[in-house]
Amino acid sequence: MADHDLVIRGGTVHDGLGSPPRAADVAIRDGLIVAVGDVTGAGKREIDARGKIVTPGFVDIHTHYDGQVTWEERLMPSSGHGVTTVVMGNCGVGFAPCRPHQRDMLVKLMEGVEDIPEVVMVDGLPWNWESFPDYLDALDERRLDIDIAAQIPHSALRIYVMGERAARREAPTADDLAKMRALVAEGIDAGAFGVTTSRNMMHRTKAGELAPSLHSDVDELCALMDGLTDADAGVFQIIPAPDGDAGVEFDVLRTVAEHGRRPLSFTLLDVAGQPGGGWRHMLAGLERAAADGVEMRGQVAPRPVGMFFGLDLSLHLFSCHPSYRAIAHLPLAERVARMHDPDFRRRLLSEQPEDSNPVTLNLVAAFRATCPWGDTPQYEPAREDRVESLAAAAGRSLEDYSYDLLLGDEGHAVFYLPAANYSGGNLDSVREMLGHPNTVMGLADGGAHYGLICDASFPTYLLQRWARDARDDQRLPLPLAIAELTSKAAATVGMADRGRIAEGWKADINVIDLDALRLHVPRVAYDLPAGGKRMQQASDGYVATIVSGEITYLDGEHTGALPGRLVRRSRAQPLERAA
Known part of the structure; x- marks a missing residue:
């Protein structure tokens, strides 16, 4: 009789914390890691990982699967790149809360901001929710190849509270701000991981109308942060204006972070010609904030943010x-x-x-x-x-x-x-930002930009370009690169049950042939609702991906297993550790 559900034998195990790797077996039972070391007991299934690295499953904290998760079981392309948990609802856009007569506004906004065809959403979205807690309840019914977590999008929230006034550049009343604050706290209590917004003037409907969040002053952003404070939980995610003065933008970020004393993460980019010192000013600002005890972290893309x-x-x-x-x-x-x-x-x-x-x-x-x-x-x-x-x-x-x-x-x-991230015709600025104590790799945007951007492959690229193939003076040590994708990402959004290979932790794991790791050119597939198209980017080198102890992918092929579930904030706290 087998002692374990699954045993991974003889791999080079990276714990996800950046520690030196070690040769070890990993035993899994009931969705948890129960042993790391010399495992003598047998598993119902076993994976030979000799010559391979064994890592925690990757946590992608910046995605837009808010719609796709309602009509699809496999969250491709992300799940094809070692990702076992995604956090969605970023950039202030999403589909909840939403009154029935406001659905078209959110669809048109998502079409413009995230390049998802309107017909895909009209055909695919079930709209079996109105409030944000309703939305989470609907997601609770889904069975997926990876875990999902949600954040509360500011533009949807603003439209829900203010209606047409939200899109007409009207300032919110005191009552509007109080309602938004209360709804943020309600969403966090229901299981959301944070609230998100955008100051990026590129975020518009397809017709060119600005996203509602772009009309917001600092007092409105602070009201959202107050909602997190009231709930005593959650992270504030924001995209500053990439063409705005870096000094002005960072002052806004720090003001909001200091106002609520909740963690804040933001998009950190090297934008050519950005006034006010650009990314260097923001990186220095992060260091000052850390010294002052203000919890802020920049999300950094590991390559050019390309189209x-x-x-x-x-x-x-x-x-x-x-x-x-x-x-x-x-x-x-x-x-x-x-x-x-x-x-x-x-x-x-x-x-x-x-x-x-x-x-x-x-x-x-x-x-x-x-x-x-x-x-x-x-x-x-x-x-x-x-x-x-x-x-x-x-x-x-x-x-x-x-x-x-x-x-x-x-x-x-x-x-x-x-x-x-390519202003100098090279990635020197990326390397300086990447791996910094106050940054984390992010911005992969899975589930969005179907016909314009294909960055869900960031985890594969990070390992290939920076940990394996970079010249010696630029290489990101492999243990630290894996930490970027696992424990550091999980900690950024407050997930304390995953991102590590250790006894008692959630059994989300990758077995990777690092030498064989390779990205392919994205290809178009017409596999969305209503025949919509999207780019898919395949990779080589992923021997196995495991979610909650179940093998979901073997040599890049889906096994049919769907152990992925909605992760509510209260469920992502430390589990009872195995003895």
Whole structure:
């Protein structure tokens, strides 16, 4: 008779705390780790991990699976990259609380901010909730491949309390602020992990209307923080204005953090030309805050915050040209055929882009700085790899040259734009921010930006680029890289039951062939509700992923197991440790 449900044999075990690894077996029973060391008892199932590393399951604290989790059991792409817990509801956008007549407002907001097609949400969302506690109750019924945790989104909250006034740039009344404060406390008491908001002016509906949270003054942000204080729990997550003065933005962040004395995390980016000292000012501000006992942490992306373009994706150079918009609804093959017609080409190239949303126009114009990809990801391109440089070298206009490139691979050609975190044409700033005591790796955005961004692969990239392949003077030690993905991430949002390999801790575990770890180029799949499309990015090297003691993925293939559940804040506290 087996002594354990599962035993992982002979791997190099990383505890998730950054300690030196050790050769050990790991035994699991009833969803908990019950032994780490020389395990003599047998398991009902066993995994041979010799030559492999064994890590805690990864905790991704910045995702947008708020909708996808209601219609899908597998939270891809994240669950394909060793992630066993995701935290959603970031950036102030989500679907609860929401009155029935306000649903369209939240859908249009999510469509614009997170690039999720409206038809996907209309077809996929069951809307079997109104309040935030209702939403959590609905999620409690879901059975998934990984665990999920939720945060309260400010824009949804503002619309719920203020209705149309929230979108009309009206200031909240004292009564509005009191209601928002009470609803935050109610959501935290029901199991939310925090409240989230955004000051990023790029966050707009598809038509260009600003997200409701962007109209908020500091007193409104402090009212949200008061809700956390009232509940005596939860984290405040915020995106500062990336083009705003770094000094002004950090002062806002610190004011809110000091006001409630609750932990605050925020997006920390290297944005080219940001006034006020940019990311360096914010990193120094984090150090001062820590010295003063103010708990703040910057979320850092491990590579450029990049965007993909192409005919089969959300945007490309001609997305806003009238002639292209007239055929945009057609299947890709038909669009490609039309674009091969000389008369269509001539007409389109004579046009100028048109759109009511300035962000969309700016993104389309940024195509000139994209780099075409082949069969291998290239996240650190040189300037001469840009489309505009290639066009100039060929003696052709940007538009004429790009037209032919977009038709490559029968219209499946992919173009990458390294935006933030690449101002110097390298990742030196990322390395300085990454692994800092007051930062944590984040911002993977799984569940959003289906046709524009594919960063759910951040965990794989971090291990591959920074822990395995970096030159010696830039390498992030493997134990510390794993801590970024596990215990440090869990601690940032107040999860105290996962992120470690130790007796009595939740049995969320990865077995990884580090030498084989490799990312593939993202591919488009039409597998969303209503036939919607999204990018999926596969990887090699994940031997096994385990959630609550059940093997969910073996060699990248889903086993069919769905042990993932909603994690309420009260359930993410220390479990009874095994003897």
